[in-house]
Amino acid sequence: MERDRRRVSEAVIRRLPKYYRYLMELKKNGVQRVSSSELGQKMGLTASQIRQDFNCFGGFGQQGYGYNVAELCEEFKKILGLDRQYNMIVVGAGNLGQALANYSGFEKEGFFIKAMFDVNPRLIGMSIRGIEIYDVDNLRSYVASQHIDIGVICTPKEKAQEVAELLVSCGIKYIWNFAPIDVVLPDDVIVENVHLSDSLYILCYRINAKS
Amino acid sequence: MERDRRRVSEAVIRRLPKYYRYLMELKKNGVQRVSSSELGQKMGLTASQIRQDFNCFGGFGQQGYGYNVAELCEEFKKILGLDRQYNMIVVGAGNLGQALANYSGFEKEGFFIKAMFDVNPRLIGMSIRGIEIYDVDNLRSYVASQHIDIGVICTPKEKAQEVAELLVSCGIKYIWNFAPIDVVLPDDVIVENVHLSDSLYILCYRINAKS
DNA sequence: TAGATTGTTAATCGATTAACAATC
DNA sequence: TAGATTGTTAATCGATTAACAATC
CATH class of the missing domain: 3.40.50.720 (NAD(P)-binding Rossmann-like Domain)
Known part of the structure; x- marks a missing residue:
């Protein structure tokens, strides 16, 4: 939950919209959960990188389960500032x-x-x-x-x-x-x-x- | 002059159009020569980085003088493939x-x-x-x-x-x-x-x- | 509990910066 | 020649990947 535990690098920022796009797509398709390795496969990234990136903003996952897609979408909406006009x-x-x-x-x-x-x-x-x-x-x-x-x-x-x-x-x-x-x-x-x-x-x- | 002496990284490729833009601007303004430090100042890059980047494609400069703007424009036109239709x-x-x-x-x-x-x-x-x-x-x-x-x-x-x-x-x-x-x-x-x-x-x- | 997968630390890799000999 | 600035090697920094203990 703690934001800014480390400075968010330019490289991470440039990947944020892509995460958002893929997560919204999964949500639209009714997918409930996703692991870092599944998402990595789809996006052409390593599971490691995805976990590192996500943990710039907070611990959104659950050991043994992965990430809740709908929840993660909400988090990314907030991170990107898309929850306002x-x-x-x-x-x-x-x-x-x-x-x-x-x-x-x-x-x-x-x-x-x-x-x-x-x-x-x-x-x-x-x-x-x-x-x-x-x-x-x-x-x-x-x-x-x-x-x-x-x-x-x-x-x-x-x-x-x-x-x-x-x-x-x-x-x-x-x-x-x-x-x-x-x-x-x-x-x-x-x-x-x-x-x-x-x-x-x-x-x-x-x-x-x-x- | 030898191309491909090392693999050109993604980071370098993304900077190429920016080099081209700034060099064309200098040429338009009638500037004849530019040093890596002058160009770096304008573009917000280090002189070191500019010299490293340029040397992915060849030795375009001259010690003690710097780079000929018009010549460098031509080189970048070729590098980017802008010399054709x-x-x-x-x-x-x-x-x-x-x-x-x-x-x-x-x-x-x-x-x-x-x-x-x-x-x-x-x-x-x-x-x-x-x-x-x-x-x-x-x-x-x-x-x-x-x-x-x-x-x-x-x-x-x-x-x-x-x-x-x-x-x-x-x-x-x-x-x-x-x-x-x-x-x-x-x-x-x-x-x-x-x-x-x-x-x-x-x-x-x-x-x-x-x- | 056992299996799965995270969060996080350590290791590796690559890109940027610094330094300097070469040379115009 | 002396001064300036390159091309290039070495040092540093940061980002990515690997590994693994924590934990659901």
């Missing part, structure tokens, strides 16, 4: 921003896009699934009047740093960045990047490294 | 698939979406920036008649495994997967995943771990 705004209502707004899947998990912002007059005033696109000039006053947790950057890379700074100056401390650039921000701001092109480059590297 | 098809012409088709940036880097496929009759027959959406039933004959390198999966997660197997059965060996699931395929198939929800979960973890 998050309000988001998206800056940049182009292709990607619109795709995110159109995707209804995030809402089921508690992530709500409350508004979008852009500089393009053709987009301003439009709405997508009820999500309005506002002029980015209205961002500051919008954020002042609403509770927004996460700022999502979907602008071209040239604007990303500027937008990130704007968001931070409005008090937003958590940023999900889709622009292919590393934004530089104060240490207390948390940035999570989705670098599509990096991912594609890695695929290409492997294509060529194989031969 | 890739033809892609997208399966799943929903939000995300359409966003990828609308994004013209990939073409500038040599990635061409040649066609899209879907099961939805409302989408079949449409075209996006000249990219046609075909019935997925026509995928096999299409791939047989065209040279396609990469298959991109933008379907809901329920269909992803099936689509992946279809692509592989058509001879496609390289897959860029956006569905939030780990597809299981033969060992000689290379899969690169973009798990948006995993990324969002990690952001949430950090939001909650902070407090």
Whole structure:
């Protein structure tokens, strides 16, 4: 039960969503219990690693039995912070921003896009699934009047740093960045990047490294 | 110059796109040379690590001088396999698939979406920036008649495994997967995943771990 | 109780950092 | 040549794996 008995390493953090996905799948399939070795087999990890990882957060298992799937799902939901709602705004209502707004899947998990912002007059005033696109000039006053947790950057890379700074100056401390650039921000701001092109480059590297 | 003097670790591979991004930026800004310590400062890495990483692929530097930026860009382009063209098809012409088709940036880097496929009759027959959406039933004959390198999966997660197997059965060996699931395929198939929800979960973890 | 499987400590492995001779 | 910085070897650090006592 004791959290933070040791520092949770970056490697462990990167595996957490994968654990969550596999455990939810097991739960959906009506599986009641799972051992570290069964789960390891499925996920391509060693049983040892799984037990080490889980014990960063607490002793969730029972000797001789394994882990209760439903219980473990709940624990992971808490660990990942998925037991609450998050309000988001998206800056940049182009292709990607619109795709995110159109995707209804995030809402089921508690992530709500409350508004979008852009500089393009053709987009301003439009709405997508009820999500309005506002002029980015209205961002500051919008954020002042609403509770927004996460700022999502979907602008071209040239604007990303500027937008990130704007968001931070409005008090937003958590940023999900889709622009292919590393934004530089104060240490207390948390940035999570989705670098599509990096991912594609890695695929290409492997294509060529194989031969 | 000798490649593969040692096996290139996963950790190094994940850093390659970042090196490429920073080096291209330096080149764009007209910077001629860079030392490992300068680059390290910018990227938040140690000079030692950069020299180790680079020397997985060859001795690109010159003692007392550092690295020639333009030369290093060329080397990284080759290492990543960005010195050629890739033809892609997208399966799943929903939000995300359409966003990828609308994004013209990939073409500038040599990635061409040649066609899209879907099961939805409302989408079949449409075209996006000249990219046609075909019935997925026509995928096999299409791939047989065209040279396609990469298959991109933008379907809901329920269909992803099936689509992946279809692509592989058509001879496609390289897959860029956006569905939030780990597809299981033969060992000689290379899969690169973009798990948006995993990324969002990690952001949430950090939001909650902070407090 | 006996069998199974955890939680945890110890051993191993690999990645990062430090140091320095080589050399431009 | 002297100064700078690489390429590379050695030392350190951290993550993964193995082992096993604890215990359900």
